[in-house]
Amino acid sequence: MITPLLRGTTALVCLSLAVPAAAQDTGDPGFLGTLIFTAGKRDLTFGTALARTVVDEEEIQDRQASTVAQLIDSVPGVTLVNGTTPQGSGINIRGFGANTTFGTDQKIAVQIDGASVGSEELYRIGTQLFTDPLLYREVEVLRGTIGSFAYGSGIVGGVVKLETRDASDFTGGVPGFGGAQTLEYSSNGDGWVSSTNLAWMPTESAEFLLNYSLRDQDDLTAGDGETIGNSAFRTPSYLAKGTFTFGENDDHSLSVSHSRTVADDKDVPYDQFATDGGTFGNVDRLTDTAQTVLEYRYDPASDLIDLRANLSYADQVIEYDYIPGSSPLEGTPGFPRLVGTVNADQRYETTKLTVSNLALFDTGAVSHDMLAGAEAQHRVRADNTDAGAPGGTNDRFALFLIDEMTMNAVTLTPALRYESSRIESENDLPGVSDEYAKDALMGGLALAYDFGNGLSVFGSAAYTEGLPIVDDLGTSATAQDRIDTSEKSRTLELGAEYTGIDVFTQGDTFSVRGNAYETALWDITSYTVSGSTTTTLERVESRGLELEASYGMDSGVYVDLAGHLGEGTEFNPDGSDAVWRNSPADRVQMTLGRKWEDALDLSWEMVHAADRFDAMGEDLADVTVHNLRSTWSPAKGLLDDTEIRFGIENALDADYVGHLSSPSRKAPGRTFKVSLTATF
Template sequence: MPRHITAVALLLGTTSIALGQDAGEGLTLDPIILRAGTEKVASSVPQSVSVIEAEELNEIAAGNIGDVLAQVPGVAGVGSSSFFGQGFNIRGFGSDEAAAGEAGIIQLIDGEKKYYQSYRQGSFFAEPEFIGRVEVLRGPSAATLYGVGALGGVIAVETIDASDIIPEGQNSGGRVKLGYSSNPDSVVGSVMWGWRPAQDFEALAAFAYRTIGETEDADGNRLVRSNSDTPNMLLKARKTFGDQYIEASYLHLEAEGDDQDFNQLEGSQVGLFPGFPGWGVGDILTRDQTARLEWGWNPQDNRLIDATVTLSYTNTIKDVQQGDKPDEPIIDSLLGRRDYALAKLKAQNVMDLSGAGYSHYLTIGAETYKQDRSSSGYSASHPEGYTRSQSVFAWSELEWNRLTINTGLRYERQKTEPKDSAMLEDKLGDGKLNAEALEPQIGLMYRLTDNWSVFGSAALVNRVPTVDELYDSHMGGAPSPNLKEEKGKNIEIGVSYRAGDLFAAGDEAAMKLTLFRNHIDDMIVRTGLPAPTPAYENIDRAYLRGGELEASYRSGPWNIGAAISVVNGRNQDGEDLNTLPNNRLVLSASWQATSSWKFGMRSTLAASRDKPVSATNPAGEDRAGFGTHDIYAIWTPDQGALQGVEVNFGIDNVTNKDYTPATYLLGPAAGRNFKISLSRTF
C-alpha cells in the first residue's frame, strides 16, 4: 500500500542505517521510499530525514512515542518519560515553557496534523503497538507538503497496514502479543488481524489494552503516577476499483486514569515553593481520535494524473476531575475538559513530467482546515479560539545526470479568533489575527562520484502565533494578541558517502555530515512576568546553528552505527536560548548471532548544557552531562512448533543512571526499566 509522499534523506546511524545504490546493485541498507510517484533510495535526496521502520521499532520495544524517537539524532524529549507527558524538541525547537517552540514542529499521524497543548500535560499521544513507521524531517526544508511554520521539522507517524500483518502468499494473518515493563509499571496486550479476500480489497483490525502505573527515578522515588487503563483501537479498509481506490481508517486512543498526577511532566512536586501543596491528582480522561477517508485515482495510461483527495477529522481531549485523595486536590482553574478538534480537506496531484535523460515529478495541491480549541473550565488557562486556514502548494523533484533539484512553494492564509470566553481587555480589541505565510524552499544534491555527494538547501519559513500564545493569561501575564509571526531562514550544507565491499565482501558503509544555520526574526518567547505585561512577546531575532555527523557500517551479522548531534542558539543579546538540547553521541550495535537469536545495544553520551535564567529555572541551574545504555535480546525460532513465536527482552538505562535531559523543565528521567514481551504471528 503506498505511503504518504514525503521528502527524505540519508537514514541516520542509530535507526536503520542508510546507504545504498541504485536498485539491483546489491546494497540493502538504504530504505526504499515512495517519493512523488517513484521509488528512490533515501540517500539520493538532499533533505535530512531519519526513518524508523518495523525492524527497528521491534528492537526498541517502545512503551511510548518518546522511546521511539529517543535515538533519532537532533530529536530530544521534552517534558517527561510519562506516556501522557510526551513532547519533542528538534534542533532546539520545542519546549513546554513556551508554546512557540512546540508549534514549530509539525506532528502527523497517517498524514493528519496533531497538536495539543495543555498546562503541565504532554502534546502527542500514540499507541506504540500500532506504529508501523516513523519519519523525522529535521529542519524546515521540504516541509512544503505538510504545512507552514515547521521551523524545527516534521514528525510523521504511519500506522500499520493489513499488508504488514498478512504473511506472503496468504489472504489473512494476525499477531497476538503480551508484554510487561517495570518502569513505568505497565502491562500491554494486543491482537491484530489482516484480511485480503481478493486483490482489490483488504482490511485491518487492531486492538491494544495497556495498563500504566508509576514511573520511578534511579533512586526508586516516585516521579509520575499515570494510573491508567488504556484500550486502543485501529481500523482500516481499502477497496480498489480499477485505477481508483477508496481508503478509510479510524484510530482511537482512550485512557482513563484514577488518581493520576495532573502534572504529567514532573509529578506532584509538593513543596516546590513554600506552602505549595502540589499539583494534585485527579480522574483524568485522555482521548485521541483520527478519522480519514481518502479517494485516489492513478490511471495507468496518463502520466499526468496521480490524484488523492482526503477528508479527515482529528480530536484530542483531556477531561480533568478531582480524584479520591482530598489531601491532593487539583486547583479549580485546572479542572474541566480541554480539546482540539480539527476538520481538514486536502487534494493533491502528482504529474510525471519526465523525459529523455531526466526524471521530473511535480506535485500540486490545496488544503483547508478549521481547528476548534475549546474548554469547559477556566478559559484563561486554556483560552478558546478558532483557527481557519487555506493553502496551496507545489513541490518539484528534478533529477538530471548527477544533479538532483527539489523546489517547493507553499502559500497559506490563517485567521485566528478568540471565542467570547477569552479574557481579553477592552483595549485589545476583538483579538482577531489575519496572517499570510509564503514559504519557498530549494534543495540541491550533486553526485561527485559513485560514492561521494554534496548537498545543500535553503528555506524561508513563517510561523503564525497559536491560540495559546495570543490569548493565554493564566499564571501571570496578559493576553498577547499583537504578536507578529516568526520568520525563519534556514540554510543547510553537507556531504555524504556510501560504498560497499570496503573491508570484506558484501560489507556496506555510509557517512553523512550536515551543517545547518537557522536565523529567526520575531521569535516568540514566554515573558514569565505578571499582567499587564503580555504572557508572550516577540524578541528581535535568534540564531540556531549546529551539525550532525552520522556513520554506519554493516558486515555479515554485524550492524554498527554512530551519530553526533550538536546545536547551539542565542538571542540578539548573545544569551543562550532555553530550549537547547544536550549535544550528544549515540552509538548502536546489533549482532545476528544465529538465525534465531539477535543481540543489540544502544548508548547515549550527552554533554552538559548551560541553562539560562527563566521562569521555570529562576536560579539558572545547569544540566549535567550523562551516559545511558540500553540492551536487548530477541529470540525468534524459525522451525518446529514454536515457529512464529518471538520473545523480546530488554533493559533500558542498564546502569540506573540518575540524569535530567536539558529539554526537561524539572525533575529527573526514569531509572532502570526491565521489559519483556511474547508474541505470536499466524
C-alpha cells in the first residue's frame, strides 16, 4: 500500500527554462528523449521517470571537493558517511550503500567509464571509491532501482557513474595541442592540489589525454578548534586515455582509458572510520586502485544500430603492516588474532564485458528507444580470512532489455534483467559446499504522461534481487543462510514536473521536479538485529520525498534548491521495530547567486539538516552550514583563458558531527579555498 507520503505527489509542479542546454545523451542506457535545462549551477533532467542528477565539469571545479563522495552529497537523498578522506568516506543513497560498519552493502553501484569499483564489504573502510574528482568531466547519480537494470542486480539505493575527461574537452574538438593546469590551496589542513592535463589531437580521428593530479592534506580542524584525527592523506592520481575513430563516415570508434590512485600512509589507524588507533591500533597501509577500460562503438547511419562493447578491469590492492605497541590489547591472549586481522593484505579484481545495442524504430503508432545487452563478469578476491574476508571467485552473466515506448503523450518503459551467479570458495570449508549458484529475473515499469503545456507526471514500480556475494561464504549457520538466499526489494515512485519560461517576469526560467518513493526490503542477509551478529532483520521499509528546483532571471540572478524528507523502519523477527539505522537525514540546500555572463559567478549556499543521528544511533542537533563561492573568468589581458575560484566552506565555523558519522569524527570547520585553472 502506498503511504500518504507518496499520495498527492502529482500536485508537484516543475517549471523550467528558456533554452534546452542539451538533448538526449544516446550513451545513457534507456530512458531516452531526455531534455536538460539549466538556470543555475546544476543541470536538471526532464522528460523521464528516472530520478537522475548530473554534476558536470563546471560544478566539479566550483565545489573544490577533496573526494568524489564530498562532490555528490549535495544530491537529494545522498549522505556522505565519515567523508573527509578518500579511504574512509562512504556514499549512502536513500538509506542504502555505506553504513556504520562497512563501506558498502551492495545496494549501490559505482562505475568509472563502465568499470565496476567499490563493491567489497570491507570492515571499517569506506566505499573504496578511491580516486580524485579532477579526473572526471561528469558524475551522474541515478537514485532508486528503476534506472539500474543496465548496471547490475540488487541495486536499491542507486548508481554512481563517473566519466573521465577527453582530449577533445581541451582542444575544442579540432586537431592540435591543448591542456589545463589547476592549482588549489585550502586553509584547513594546509591542503594543496596540482592537476595537469595534456591533450593532443594529431587528426580529427585520434585524440590522446594525460592527467596527473597530486592532492595533499594534513589533519583537519573542526569548528571547535580541535584536530580531527586520521584526516590527513596524500594521493597521487593519473589518467591516460586515447580515442580513435575510423571507417566510412567515422562509424567506428575505439577508446582506451587507464586511471590509478595510490596512497602510502604511515602509522595511521587501521579503522578508517575512527580518528585514532583504538583497539585495532595503527598500521602502515598502501592502497593502490586502478581501472582499465576498452570500449568499441559502431554507430552507422542506421536507427537500428548503435552498438557498444565495453571491456573493463578494476584492481584494488590494500597492504597492511601493524605498528608494534599501538594497540592496547598488545600482550593479551586475544592479541595474536588482532595482529592477524590488521596485517592481512587484501586484493580485489573485477573483469567485466558489457555488449549493448540501442535501436530506434516504430511499430505502428508506437516509437521505441530500445536498449538490449548482455554482461559477463568475473570477480576474484584473494583470501583474507583473518580479516573476515573469505577468498573466492564470483562469475556472473546477465541479459537486460529496456524499451522506452512513446505513444503521443504517453511514455511506457518496461525494463528487465536476468542474472545468474556462481560463487566458488578459494578454501575447502569443512562441512559445506565449495560452490554455489543462484539466478534471478527482475524488472520494472515506468509510466510518464506529458500534458503538452509543460506539466508532466510519472511513476514507476521496480523489483530487484541481490544475489549472494563472496563475503557470504562461511561455515556458520548464519553464513550458510546468507549464501543460499537472495535479498528482495521493491520500490514505488510517483512524481511530477513542469517546465516554463517567462513565469514571473520577462526572460526568467524556472524548473522544479519532485518525486516520492517507497522501498521495502525482505529476505535480508546484509543487516542483523541491533546488538546481534547472527540474527538478521525481518524487513526494512523506507520512504521519502525528493525535490530539485532551479530559477534564473535574465539579469543573471539564480536560485537552486535541493531537498529530501524521509523516514525508515527496521523490523525485527520478534515483531518489534525501530528507526532504520541508515535512514538519510531531512535536508534542504539552497543556493543564491548571480552570473555576469561568463565572466563572474558569485553564490551563497545554505545547507540545513535535521532528524540526524550518528553511527551509534545517538541523536544529533539540527545544523545549518553556509558556503560561499566565486568564479572569475577574465576574457582578456594576461589572465585570458584562466579561471580563478575562491570559496569559504562552513563560513560560520559550525561545530557538528555529520549524519551517520562516527561520534569522534567531526566535520571540518571554516575552510578557505582558492584555485587557479589556466587553459592552453
